[in-house]
Amino acid sequence: MDVKAKVTELLQPYLNEDQFFIVDIQVSPSRSRSKITVLLDSDTGITIDECTEISRRLGSQLEELDLFDGAAFVWEVSSPGIGEPLTLLRQYRKNIGREVTVLLNDGQIRKGTLEDANDERILITETPVKKPKKKDPPASGPVEIPFTDIKKTTIQVSFK
Structure with missing residues (x-):
């Protein structure tokens, strides 16, 4: 062993x-x-x-x-540090309602509020970007992101 x-x-x-x-x-x-x-x-x-x-x-x-x-x-x-990426479904569920940054396998970055997570995907409500890059799609509300498309998800620290 x-x-x-x-x-x-x-x-x-x-x-x-x-x-x-x-x-x-x-x-x-x-x-x-x-x-x-x-x-x-x-x-x-x-x-x-x-x-x-x-x-x-x-x-x-x-x-x-x-x-x-x-x-x-x-x-x-x-415990995992605040900058550690989420790796388990249970961690995603624990952080529903928090702001996240999701790096996709294709290099896109999606930011928003984590709304839901299940065995296959997460759901985020995207935060509008001040100056969107041409390659990033415009913010349009809730977005489903399959786990297979996610390279890394991190919680965004907010001091509001």
Whole structure:
């Protein structure tokens, strides 16, 4: 079993019956010091205290398993940063009502309010662009964007 799969397995009891969900597990092996980064979230967000508790419990198990054959390693449990792209349907649903920027596979950029998300697509109400570029279609209300067309979606931070 690889390290990522083992960490996923070990995390299951700490997800509080699906309250928390795994966004990503990154394993960076190294001769000097390997790193395991676990990104968790929930439908209502995850606190630093919750991440710390999971990190402590998981860390003691990881040390016992010796996943890197005696080599030193560090691990980190946190929530995805504000600039991290949305990767899971559950993240899209959590952020309905927020402003997003969607980079499409063909290079187009669509901006607007995330209205809905299902297994196949998202729906956004586009924000009018001050000076639209010729290649960008004009803003025209709700737009369906299939997940297959999306390269990356990020939440736009607003300080209004």
